[in-house]
Amino acid sequence: MTAVRPRRLRPTGAMRRLVAENQPRISSLVLPAFVAEGGTSPRPIGSMPGVVQHSLDSLRGAAGEAAELGLGGIMLFGIPAHKDAVGSAALEADGVLAAAIRAVKAETGDDLVVMSDVCLDEFTDHGHCGLLDETGRVDNDATVEVYRQMAVLHAQAGVDVVAPSGMMDGQVGQIRAGLEAAGHHNTAILAYTAKYASAFYGPFREAVDSSFAGSRREYQQDPANRREAMRELDLDLAEGADMVMVKPAMSYLDVLADVSAVSRVPVAAYQVSGEYAMIEAAAERGWIDRDAAIDESLTSITRAGADIILTYWAAEVARRHATDWRR
Ligand code: PBG
Numbered sequence: 001m002t003a004v005r006p007r008r009l010r011p012t013g014a015m016r017r018l019v020a021e022n023q024p025r026i027s028s029l030v031l032p033a034f035v036a037e038g039g040t041s042p043r044p045i046g047s048m049p050g051v052v053q054h055s056l057d058s059l060r061g062a063a064g065e066a067a068e069l070g071l072g073g074i075m076l077f078g079i080p081a082h083k084d085a086v087g088s089a090a091l092e093a094d095g096v097l098a099a100a101i102r103a104v105k106a107e108t109g110d111d112l113v114v115m116s117d118v119c120l121d122e123f124t125d126h127g128h129c130g131l132l133d134e135t136g137r138v139d140n141d142a143t144v145e146v147y148r149q150m151a152v153l154h155a156q157a158g159v160d161v162v163a164p165s166g167m168m169d170g171q172v173g174q175i176r177a178g179l180e181a182a183g184h185h186n187t188a189i190l191a192y193t194a195k196y197a198s199a200f201y202g203p204f205r206e207a208v209d210s211s212f213a214g215s216r217r218e219y220q221q222d223p224a225n226r227r228e229a230m231r232e233l234d235l236d237l238a239e240g241a242d243m244v245m246v247k248p249a250m251s252y253l254d255v256l257a258d259v260s261a262v263s264r265v266p267v268a269a270y271q272v273s274g275e276y277a278m279i280e281a282a283a284e285r286g287w288i289d290r291d292a293a294i295d296e297s298l299t300s301i302t303r304a305g306a307d308i309i310l311t312y313w314a315a316e317v318a319r320r321h322a323t324d325w326r327r
Contacts, residue, residue: 127212260305
């Protein structure tokens with residue numbers, strides 16, 4: 001019989017805890033939150049049980065709770081009352097996102113890092129992440145100009161971190177230049193660096209009342225490509241990204257591991273709406289152990305190298321793991 005027995009390190013909970021290599025941390029979790037303009041009460045999102053479109057009031061409550069639980073941050077997505085071809089509501093000074101940023105900042109001060117989505121898909125009636133040219137394609141440079149203005153607007157409202165998610169070329173550099181020119185030297189940029197054209201964003205469409213039925217393959221990355229993520233990383237860092245992100249998480253753990261192995265800035269991973277919905281749906285049918293699956297998914301993302309995780313379960317796991325995932 002062999003004398004070498006790895007199982008010696010697995011007999012008890014105490015021993016397994018002692019030798020555990022990775023564990024998510026509550027302070028590294030970010031809660032994505034949706035806020036609907038004009039909403040008076042939270043509205044459930046059918047394909048994301050437990051997630052809602054907040055009113056400003058209920059958003060304030062959720063942000064306060066997030067801070068209380070010790071979460072790292074909140075990522076805000078706005079749903080405007082009116083959408084049009086150019087997403088003009090995104091540039092309204094008192095628009096839904098600016099109002100949400102102000103409300104959350106007023107509630108949580110410096111106790112919670114407030115992040116905002118800088119993208120147009122929530123604001124356009126066609127649902128693309130940018131402005132369309134005469135041929136119906138997303139116009140990269142015209143779109144980036146709007147992102148730049150959006151970012152400045154969010155910074156004026158007091159956001160700590162802007163997060164451009166549109167995958168336009170040069171978006172990080174232009175946003176940095178815009179923030180600097182407006183005097184917002186301390187507003188950080190979390191770049192959606194390796195964001196893939198993924199079917200796992202499905203439930204997000206319902207979450208932001210989007211009718212989008214097309215494809216984002218002309219601007220988001222091809223799921224087939226791994227090396228390309230490193231090129232996007234080089235560009236985002238050169239343009240001044242303060243943090244970078246890989247998205248989705250579970251189907252892209254290899255990309256996450258690659259990025260985290262070389263990045264000199266913190267690396268975030270986004271456990272997206274479809275990842276959430278799949279676990280919730282299977283658990284509802286009694287096919288998997290819900291809590292265990294959630295915990296395992298977050299542990300896997302941590303093991304692959306994420307410093308920061310965006311997850312719709314952030315508040316729930318912070319409650320469940322108030323003692324063991326503390327710090
Ligand atoms: C774009 C954006 C999307 C998500 C976050 N930011 C949608 C998309 O790119 O199609 C998806 C997040 C999720 O699915 O949870 N503003």
